[in-house]
Amino acid sequence: MSDSIDIINAFALMTNFVILPALSYGSQLALGALAVTLVYSILRFSNFAQGDSMAFGTMIVILLTGFMIGKGWTITGIPTALLVIPIAVIGTSIYMLTMDRLVYRHYRRIKVKQNIVGITASIGVMFITGGIVRFILGASPQRFEDGERFIFSVREFKAFTGLEQGIALKTSQFLTITIAILLVAFLFYFLQKTKTGKAMRAYSDNTELALLSGIDPDKVVQITWLLVAALTTIAGALYGLDKGFAPQQYHLLLLPIFASVIVGGIGSPLGAIAGAFLVSFSEVLLTYAYKKFLIYLLPLSMHPNSLVQLIGTEYKYAISFVILVTVLLIRPTGLLKGKVIDGD
Amino acid sequence: MAYLEGTNLVAAYGVVPILHECSVEVEKGELAVIVGPNGAGKSTVMRVLLGMLEATAGEVKLDGQDISMLSTQERISQGLAFVPQNKNVFPSMTVEENLEMGGFLRLDDINKTIEEVYSLFPILYEKRKQLAEELSGGQRQQVAFGRAMMTQPSVMLLDEPTAGVSPIVMDEIFSNILDVRNAGMAVLMVEQNAQQALNIADKGYVLVSGRNEHTGTGSELINDPEVRKKFLGG
Ligand SMILES: Nc1ncnc2c1ncn2[C@@H]1O[C@H](COP(=O)(O)OP(=O)(O)O)[C@@H](O)[C@H]1O
Numbered sequence: 245m246s247d248s249i250d251i252i253n254a255f256a257l258m259t260n261f262v263i264l265p266a267l268s269y270g271s272q273l274a275l276g277a278l279a280v281t282l283v284y285s286i287l288r289f290s291n292f293a294q295g296d297s298m299a300f301g302t303m304i305v306i307l308l309t310g311f312m313i314g315k316g317w318t319i320t321g322i323p324t325a326l327l328v329i330p331i332a333v334i335g336t337s338i339y340m341l342t343m344d345r346l347v348y349r350h351y352r353r354i355k356v357k358q359n360i361v362g363i364t365a366s367i368g369v370m371f372i373t374g375g376i377v378r379f380i381l382g383a384s385p386q387r388f389e390d391g392e393r394f395i396f397s398v399r400e401f402k403a404f405t406g407l408e409q410g411i412a413l414k415t416s417q418f419l420t421i422t423i424a425i426l427l428v429a430f431l432f433y434f435l436q437k438t439k440t441g442k443a444m445r446a447y448s449d450n451t452e453l454a455l456l457s458g459i460d461p462d463k464v465v466q467i468t469w470l471l472v473a474a475l476t477t478i479a480g481a482l483y484g485l486d487k488g489f490a491p492q493q494y495h496l497l498l499l500p501i502f503a504s505v506i507v508g509g510i511g512s513p514l515g516a517i518a519g520a521f522l523v524s525f526s527e528v529l530l531t532y533a534y535k536k537f538l539i540y541l542l543p544l545s546m547h548p549n550s551l552v553q554l555i556g557t558e559y560k561y562a563i564s565f566v567i568l569v570t571v572l573l574i575r576p577t578g579l580l581k582g583k584v585i586d587g588d
Numbered sequence: 589m590a591y592l593e594g595t596n597l598v599a600a601y602g603v604v605p606i607l608h609e610c611s612v613e614v615e616k617g618e619l620a621v622i623v624g625p626n627g628a629g630k631s632t633v634m635r636v637l638l639g640m641l642e643a644t645a646g647e648v649k650l651d652g653q654d655i656s657m658l659s660t661q662e663r664i665s666q667g668l669a670f671v672p673q674n675k676n677v678f679p680s681m682t683v684e685e686n687l688e689m690g691g692f693l694r695l696d697d698i699n700k701t702i703e704e705v706y707s708l709f710p711i712l713y714e715k716r717k718q719l720a721e722e723l724s725g726g727q728r729q730q731v732a733f734g735r736a737m738m739t740q741p742s743v744m745l746l747d748e749p750t751a752g753v754s755p756i757v758m759d760e761i762f763s764n765i766l767d768v769r770n771a772g773m774a775v776l777m778v779e780q781n782a783q784q785a786l787n788i789a790d791k792g793y794v795l796v797s798g799r800n801e802h803t804g805t806g807s808e809l810i811n812d813p814e815v816r817k818k819f820l821g822g
Pocket residue numbers: 601604606624625626627628629630631632633
């Protein structure tokens with residue numbers, strides 16, 4: 245390690261340990277946050293079952309992946325999980341539509357205090373869903389990533405650039421970022437340009453006038469759940485490919501996802517995405533140990549002895565929580581001026 | 589037998605009775621106006637005609653057919669259109685999207701109808717890419733009216749279409765309403781500006797506490813001393 249200032253290696257280090265992980269984590273949160281935003285805007289409640297629903301979707305992916313690998317139906321280099329996502333989306337859609345029929349529809353028809361009632365109902369669905377996942381897969385962590393693990397590895401990067409500090413691009417990171425961009429582009433196109441998407445926005449904007457325009461509320465609700473199922477399953481699968489699957493971990497994702505939604509301004513899709521990256525970068529930047537980074541940048545005499553880590557990784561959920569509380573206190577409408585969450 | 593008839597309508601919100609055997613009707617090519625004090629049940633009559641509130645007695649007929657059992661959506665597709673008193677636009681959608689949503693049920697080309705709305709309200713063409721929430725009160729009422737026009741209805745129900753607009757815009761909206769009436773549509777309108785509305789109305793209803801208090805042609809009501817004293821300010 246040199247004792248002079250080395251900006252390029254410092255940047256490579258940051259890219260490898262902060263920027264790429266935060267970008268992929270942020271993308272996963274963004275998809276989850278968009279699902280919460282859709283449910284909030286159209287079904288008018290804050291869906292506390294989001295984290296466990298992501299576990300449910302991922303469970304189907306894991307089961308199908310195991311089945312495919314068992315049969316030898318794989319494609320070299322491509323994670324099998326990716327191939328089974330479409331089927332898993334269908335499975336999750338069926339589950340969500342069933343839950344809507346069994347639980348949410350009843351409360352939607354009563355039409356009082358929709359958010360607070362919906363939250364309460366979704367907490368029930370959260371426990372049921374989490375229970376189903378643990379019953380089928382067990383509670384212990386597992387990995388389901390196969391195929392090529394890296395687009396390029398640290399060693400390949402070093403050999404190519406001659407830098408001391410390497411950057412690796414994991415397949416899961418690359419897939420996460422690419423798929424998130426494609427999915428978000430599709431979602432925005434769908435909502436902005438298609439007749440069905442516009443009808444969903446109209447329903448969200450002014451339900452009574454939507455009914456007066458002949459928009460079918462049942463269809464709007466069904467399509468919403470289909471989109472939510474796709475976002476949820478894909479977010480869960482990408483998170484699992486990246487960090488491994490554990491039901492408890494998914495359950496806890498609810499906190500950063502809600503922080504993203506509320507920071508961005510609830511009800512605003514763009515806000516949800518912005519919020520997701522704010523949360524992910526805060527989490528990664530605050531829990532990263534800066535020792536090596538500072539050694540690259542500071543003269544020898546100033547090299548730190550400690551890890552220079554602001555917050556231990558075990559406290560990372562506290563970061564979402566602090567962000568959440570701060571926003572609610574200072575700017576309840578969020579960055580992009582969404583709605584203020586209320587009991588109705 | 590008129591084109592749209594609500595006969596002896598009785599309705600309540602929960603246990604609170606609002607309408608007591610209230611009747612209104614309107615013929616094609618006719619403008620009927622409902623006036624009356626605040627809370628008289630004028631908006632409630634509209635809601636019952638549209639099936640947004642179930643009547644406990646009475647019936648609604650369209651072109652001789654009993655439509656009392658039809659859902660709001662079915663009544664819309666049968667040719668009823670409604671501009672509600674409040675929240676009558678999609679605020680975070682553009683003017684053009686508001687009109688598109690009005691034509692949601694139509695399977696044919698709606699662009700021609702959009703052009704017609706623009707020629708009726710040229711300002712809306714200028715503002716077509718703007719969000720409805722960014723418009724002035726008068727422009728918003730025009731969007732609301734335009735949205736209802738998009739289904740090419742045979743009956744137009746308007747609940748205070750001139751609320752919160754300037755006198756000039758009010759005259760404009762009234763003249764648009766007369767245009768669609770002259771084109772053969774049946775128009776039933778609730779209005780706060782009773783004097784002006786009765787002036788242009790073919791037929792008027794004065795509603796008090798959910799009951800028909802006075803009925804007559806526009807000029808009959810304007811010239812009725814009792815109506816003048818109680819509802820038209822002398
Ligand atoms: N959704 C509702 N729930 C309960 N009462 C209502 C509701 N809407 C209106 N009312 C009551 O019904 C009565 C008639 O209301 P409305 O038809 O809106 O009167 P108008 O349009 O003539 O001013 C009023 O006393 C009003 O307070």
